[in-house]
Amino acid sequence: MPLMTTDEALRALSIGVFGGMAGVCTLAFPGSPVWLVPAALAVGGCAVTVPEIRTELRRALPPGTGAKLLAAPRAVEHWRRTGEWKDPGAGGLKKRAQRTEGRGQSEPPEPAALFTTLDEEPHRLIIGHTRGGKSTTMHAMTAAWREKGYPVTVCDPDAAWGQWPGCAVAGYNEDWRGIQEALRGVGDTFKDRSARYADGERDFTPYHVVIDEAPAVFEAVPGAVKAIDAIARRGAKRGIFLTVGTQDNHVDSLALPSAAVLQNFITAELRRDARGKRVATVYRGNAARQRDVRTFDVPVLTDPKTYIKRKTEPAPTYRPEPAPIRVAVAAEVRPRVVSERVPERRPEQDDLLTLLLNSVPPHQDAEGMLVNPIPQNGINAEGTHSSVTVEEGGGVTVNVTQVQQTPARGSRAERDAFTQALEGLYRAAGARGDTFNSTYAQYKGTKEIVFTAWQEGHRTYKETR
Amino acid sequence: MDTTPQRQSYLSAILDVRTYVIAARAGMGRADVGGALFMIAIFSVIALVMLPIWLTFDLGSTWDFTTGLRTAAEPIVYDVAGRAESFLQVSIGAALTGVIFTGFTLLPSLFELAFPTVSHPLLNGILLASIVFDFVTDWGKSAELVSTWTENRVLGFFYTIGVCAFVSVCVQALLVCCITVIVFGVLRVISGGTRTAQAVIINQ
Numbered sequence A: 001m002p003l004m005t006t007d008e009a010l011r012a013l014s015i016g017v018f019g020g021m022a023g024v025c026t027l028a029f030p031g032s033p034v035w036l037v038p039a040a041l042a043v044g045g046c047a048v049t050v051p052e053i054r055t056e057l058r059r060a061l062p063p064g065t066g067a068k069l070l071a072a073p074r075a076v077e078h079w080r081r082t083g084e085w086k087d088p089g090a091g092g093l094k095k096r097a098q099r100t101e102g103r104g105q106s107e108p109p110e111p112a113a114l115f116t117t118l119d120e121e122p123h124r125l126i127i128g129h130t131r132g133g134k135s136t137t138m139h140a141m142t143a144a145w146r147e148k149g150y151p152v153t154v155c156d157p158d159a160a161w162g163q164w165p166g167c168a169v170a171g172y173n174e175d176w177r178g179i180q181e182a183l184r185g186v187g188d189t190f191k192d193r194s195a196r197y198a199d200g201e202r203d204f205t206p207y208h209v210v211i212d213e214a215p216a217v218f219e220a221v222p223g224a225v226k227a228i229d230a231i232a233r234r235g236a237k238r239g240i241f242l243t244v245g246t247q248d249n250h251v252d253s254l255a256l257p258s259a260a261v262l263q264n265f266i267t268a269e270l271r272r273d274a275r276g277k278r279v280a281t282v283y284r285g286n287a288a289r290q291r292d293v294r295t296f297d298v299p300v301l302t303d304p305k306t307y308i309k310r311k312t313e314p315a316p317t318y319r320p321e322p323a324p325i326r327v328a329v330a331a332e333v334r335p336r337v338v339s340e341r342v343p344e345r346r347p348e349q350d351d352l353l354t355l356l357l358n359s360v361p362p363h364q365d366a367e368g369m370l371v372n373p374i375p376q377n378g379i380n381a382e383g384t385h386s387s388v389t390v391e392e393g394g395g396v397t398v399n400v401t402q403v404q405q406t407p408a409r410g411s412r413a414e415r416d417a418f419t420q421a422l423e424g425l426y427r428a429a430g431a432r433g434d435t436f437n438s439t440y441a442q443y444k445g446t447k448e449i450v451f452t453a454w455q456e457g458h459r460t461y462k463e464t465r
Numbered sequence B: 001m002d003t004t005p006q007r008q009s010y011l012s013a014i015l016d017v018r019t020y021v022i023a024a025r026a027g028m029g030r031a032d033v034g035g036a037l038f039m040i041a042i043f044s045v046i047a048l049v050m051l052p053i054w055l056t057f058d059l060g061s062t063w064d065f066t067t068g069l070r071t072a073a074e075p076i077v078y079d080v081a082g083r084a085e086s087f088l089q090v091s092i093g094a095a096l097t098g099v100i101f102t103g104f105t106l107l108p109s110l111f112e113l114a115f116p117t118v119s120h121p122l123l124n125g126i127l128l129a130s131i132v133f134d135f136v137t138d139w140g141k142s143a144e145l146v147s148t149w150t151e152n153r154v155l156g157f158f159y160t161i162g163v164c165a166f167v168s169v170c171v172q173a174l175l176v177c178c179i180t181v182i183v184f185g186v187l188r189v190i191s192g193g194t195r196t197a198q199a200v201i202i203n204q
Helices: A006-028 A033-048 A051-060 A067-082 A092-100 A113-118 A134-147 A176-198 A215-220 A224-234 A259-264 A349-361 A412-432 A436-443 A446-462 B010-017 B019-028 B033-065 B065-089 B093-114 B120-145 B153-190 B195-203
Strands: A123-127 A152-155 A168-170 A206-212 A238-248 A265-272 A278-285 A290-297 A323-332 A384-390 A396-402
Touching: A006 A033, A006 A067, A006 B153, A033 A051, A033 A436, A051 A067, A113 A134, A113 A265, A113 A278, A123 A134, A123 B019, A134 A152, A134 A238, A134 A265, A152 A176, A152 A265, A168 A176, A176 A206, A176 A215, A176 A224, A215 A224, A215 A238, A215 A265, A224 A238, A224 A259, A259 A265, A259 A278, A290 B153, A412 A436, A436 A446, A436 B120, B019 B033, B019 B153, B033 B065, B033 B120, B033 B153, B120 B153
Parallel strands: A123 A238, A123 A265, A152 A168, A152 A206, A206 A238, A323 A396
Antiparallel strands: A265 A278, A278 A290, A384 A396
């Protein structure tokens, strides 16, 4: 929102100058009605700042006689928005006047205003029948957001390869599971931003979630309605914005729990007018209680089909952001070292895991020694073993299990037995052909000792090959 | 036609006194008696400072300016007042006369306060005319004040524009805010502050 619009500045100028002149007249010519002349000029100047009146005046005046002057405020506004000095309505006015002549139609606002208006509200509902231009409109808005560097997640069951450049896309070939994962990822972002919101953060990077063919998504994806309802009600505070494409906004077809949530959307209904031109009726509120109804020409937009590429590799599956790590501590006692293989993890998950493990403060044992309660993928002095499991959707579970009595604190014989057991594990791993690094990541131990054991096993492996 | 106010800038939002009224009501709605009394005291002092300025530069100057209009309307106003008095058998004539005469003076200011941002063409026209009229009527007193600051006519002209804008917009808006807070504060004190809700719960 600007500090002051061009129209308001002109209004203030008109009142100040002409009103002042009227005031001077009242003092210079007391009792004379001459002050009414500048006062009328002040009111007239203010009236010209009303866009509707200005448009009517431009239409009434012959071309060239002050029309450019009347177009100046709009050009100034355009310049303030884009940095380019140009009247966005120039050229179109005459044609529109010819088209609407004798029909009693008012001139629609300039087309570029459609997207500006739709961006005024946090959430948008784009309504249109098949081939009505929903996806094209949403595509144009998405491209603008991507240009600004905002992250965009698109859930489109009809998505094609390359159609949504720069966006995280889910739903290729009706991949409902992928859409579910995408919405789960959005939910995780929502939770993360909620925590930051509670900490006082308010300046979030806008994150746009675009859902095309919403009724089909709501019907096929469990939990989608609940997720969308939550974002529509509380997402704006967290910088998460929705754009939903549908063929109608009936509560039944959208499967929404109530119509109240539609009050949070600005709606654009796309259709063709009597001239065959594509127009958008934009309103706030829901279909039954429309507010601030305006009609815009839909500009000629790039067809999203032009972005579609021939598939040369499998369609990418949706990869959500790494989910927060959950730690589950198992209390049971296992009889011996558990040698679970650690699943592969993504680097960012490793970072998160390290952060988590390092965040657990060590505690002092009975002898006053510092003990790390959760070691990473190994057995610590306390005999605690941790294993890592990657869940569906990117979640990571760390299972921490108590194993046998701590060898470090046992007798010499017990410690030797533990070392032998560890050497045995390395020997076996070497014999299987496992690399030393992967084995060490799993079992740890003193490198000089365990490497020798691994080499012995690996020699066997080489000989058998 | 939709007359919902359309905010396009911070300026229009600042000048929309209704938002202050809503904020004052919401703020006072949660206040306890002590808080409400404190707010009443603070805002009363501000209102007391603003009132003479507003009376002098806005109401008084408009009153002077509309003397001719009042004089012209005097016979019919008194006639209406007399008829009302004889019809209702109560002494409302004087009150009615006062209301009508004061209304002449207050009308432009009331229009400015009632619909500062509208999209209805007629209301918009009335609003613009009211603003200009108020500006013109306030000019005399403002120019008188400015004449004590500078003798330069051009500079004085621009100073007067500023003073007029200040008394027509800022002082008036501040006064309305203060009065709103005082009114809602008094209502809060009368209704017992937030204790009322607690008492209701205990009774239940």
